[in-house]
Amino acid sequence: MNDPKRISRRRLLFAAGAGSAAVTVLATAHKQDAGQSSAKATPAADGAGYRLTEHISNYYRTAKV
Template identity: 40%
Template sequence: MSERSKSSRRGFLWGAAATGAAATAVATLPKVQPDLQAPVAEPLPKPERGGGYRLSEHVQNYYKTTRI
């Protein structure tokens, strides 16, 4: 048997095995469905004189990560 046919067959088998493993992983993962009854946050009122910056929890967490 030639070297080319061995490598071709080997590549095909590796590809088939990888495809089977990926299909098994997708089939066994839990199905995630979005929660359609999630509460909607009401928007905050606009500032009267501009300057909409607020020091929220998200911003504070960002500042903590930038400290040296």
């Protein structure tokens, strides 16, 4: 009753199932990593923020009126 062809088909199905499960686990882990790395908002590193320019000095001067 032990048909060598039947056994190999079982092994093939088992291997396919295990493989797809492994791919799913890897993809989920990768997605979680990506989500964690972008969880905290950060400002642009190249930002040139406030500085006392002539334009701003002029505004402060006029606001004193």
